[in-house]
Amino acid sequence: MTGKAEQNVVIVGGGFAGFQVAKQLSKKLDAKRYNLILINSRSYAISLPATSRSWKKTSFVKLDKLYANGNGETKVGVVTSVEAQPGVPGGAVVLATGERISYAVLILATGSKWTGPCDIPENEADFAKANHVVIVGGGAVGIVLTNYTTQTKKVTIVHGARSERDWRKRLHVRGVQFMFNEYIDNIPEAGVVGVSTRSGKHISDADLVVSARGGRPNTDYVTSLGEDALNGHGFVKIKPTMQLLNHPSIFALGDIIDWTEQKQIGKLMWHVPVIVTNVVSFLNGVTPTKKYTGAPEMIVITNGRKGGMGYFGFFGGFTLGDWFAWLVKSRDFMVSHFRKDLGY
Incomplete structure (x- = not known):
């Protein structure tokens, strides 16, 4: 794959984690120096919670408008392995087609694999x-x-x-x-x-x-980096800087990381800033120092279109009921916010 710049910043996975990182990096990276490439198995992102109401026309959104000033591109493909040497910056990802894409920085954001109706298409x-x-x-x-x-x-x-x-x-x-x-x-x-x-x-x-059992980390391709890249449950081992232990130019976030916390979209409010800051530092030759120290537990679960419950781990933990769940999630599963995030 070629571009105007000589070096690629590659993001694998176009879900909530991947597209948010791509969006933020597109505002910060110099297009003359770096090609920003988001690799996803589909040309669109899916708001998985919203599909429980069959809103496919609004919950399936193309990944073509999220880049600031067009500074980035989406490539449809499936990464099957990563070529990298421990301690050596840079490497390449290999797609199922056999295509090889080199990277200066690689960001892993492939999320969870699901079974049953949560495995799109259903x-x-x-x-x-x-x-x-x-x-x-x-x-x-x-x-x-x-x-x-x-x-x-x-x-x-x-x-x-x-x-x-x-x-x-x-x-x-x-x-x-x-x-x-x-x-x-x-x-x-x-x-x-x-x-x-x-x-x-x-x-x-x-x-x-x-x-409706929980998902499992979508990290089969990461085994190409060696047995020590994943823990016994398939989660990616990371440092607090969200870099892989033995690969300083590879970062990971979202559901796939080996971190003791609930796997939720809300955690990305804390994951994404750490990734973006540290990637920019790394590309500028500065040792990444911003650390992820965890995030409060919080969740809003819907119960039909007008109800539900929210739990927030602030101030010792508290819950909110139907009205709050309706206001923030139940009425539209936050689809309007999801589409706006993607430029629609």
Whole structure:
């Protein structure tokens, strides 16, 4: 790949983390010195939470307007490996097509891999036809997936943890039922009716069973850097400067980093500034010093279009209810903000 400049700054992944870094770096990098290249498997970004209401026309947004003054480009491709030597700056990424793109700085932002409906594309028609939807996993993903359903459907969440009284009460209002301290190990194939839990309980009329278990880091390609690049769960090991331990010119952020915190979009408010500042320093020959020290835990989970709950880890932790959730998220899943961030 060629460009006017001799050196490339490459970002792998065009989700929330990747496109925000690309947007900020496009304002700071000199186009005469660096080509800013965002590599993504699609030509568009997806607001995954918003797809739970089938808003594909608004939640799928092209990655062509996010660069300041056009200072950057999006390349559609899948990175399968990284070529780099420990302690040696620079290297290259290799695409599934065999194309090789060199970099002066590489930023990894490939996020999570999901199963079930969160793995785009999903078959939305299955939800429309089903009479009894069983959702496996009662965390944030499982609760959000209830937005696919209507009051005319029977919905059961199978959750391995104990009862969470507040959420149970709120979802019961919408007709959602729960089975706590239960697990479903095998998701039935399409068309199979009925499913059994690990303990032997049988849900005979379940005609759609979907997985809402948490995602796993999308880092298979990082294994090319050696076994010490990832921890035992597939997360990228980083320094507080968000550089990889043995590769000073490679940075990582978002869901894929080995950091003890919940994997949430909100963390990017703290991740992105560290990455941008340190990348600019590195390119200018200055040792990166800005450190990531963690971020407060916070989450807003929707319950239909008008309700939900928010938790914020400030001041010892506090929660806010339906009105707040509606104001900031439930009414449109923040799609308007997402589109504005991408230049639309």
